[in-house]
Amino acid sequence: MTFEELGAMTIEEGLAIIETVLDYQRLNHVQEIVLRQSCKGLSYREISKTTGYDPDYLKDPGAKLRKLLSEAFGEKVKKGNLQSVLKRYLRRNKITVHRNQVIGVNFSGASLCGSSLSGANLSVAKLYGTYNK
Numbered sequence: 001m002t003f004e005e006l007g008a009m010t011i012e013e014g015l016a017i018i019e020t021v022l023d024y025q026r027l028n029h030v031q032e033i034v035l036r037q038s039c040k041g042l043s044y045r046e047i048s049k050t051t052g053y054d055p056d057y058l059k060d061p062g063a064k065l066r067k068l069l070s071e072a073f074g075e076k077v078k079k080g081n082l083q084s085v086l087k088r089y090l091r092r093n094k095i096t097v098h099r100n101q102v103i104g105v106n107f108s109g110a111s112l113c114g115s116s117l118s119g120a121n122l123s124v125a126k127l128y129g130t131y132n133k
Helices: 011-021 029-039 044-051 055-073 082-092
Strands: 095-098 128-131
Touching: 011 029, 011 055, 011 082, 029 044, 029 055, 029 082, 044 055, 055 082
Parallel strands: none
Antiparallel strands: 095 128
């Protein structure tokens, strides 16, 4: 079963949440490949066929990524439970995900919520968190 089949969350939304939880630390290229392809339900052997990486080479970054995510989310992350972990994280922190809205950003106290950010490169352009605390 793929990431999207488990619910409405896309891989891009999942990545945005992960990078936020990791304090905007970006995943390296191989970690992102493993994450994206694993979320599609592919094994390391299948990932290796499409990427050219050896399956044994992919296992190390995959294990390190799961360990990093387990520490960041405070629960064990396995190949098949990432979306569930993300959803529990959102519920625990009372974060509501809204799609296709403009991000509210605050630079130096000037609120740009609802404004156009021309020229800005925001990697989470379609994922928005609202804290309901």
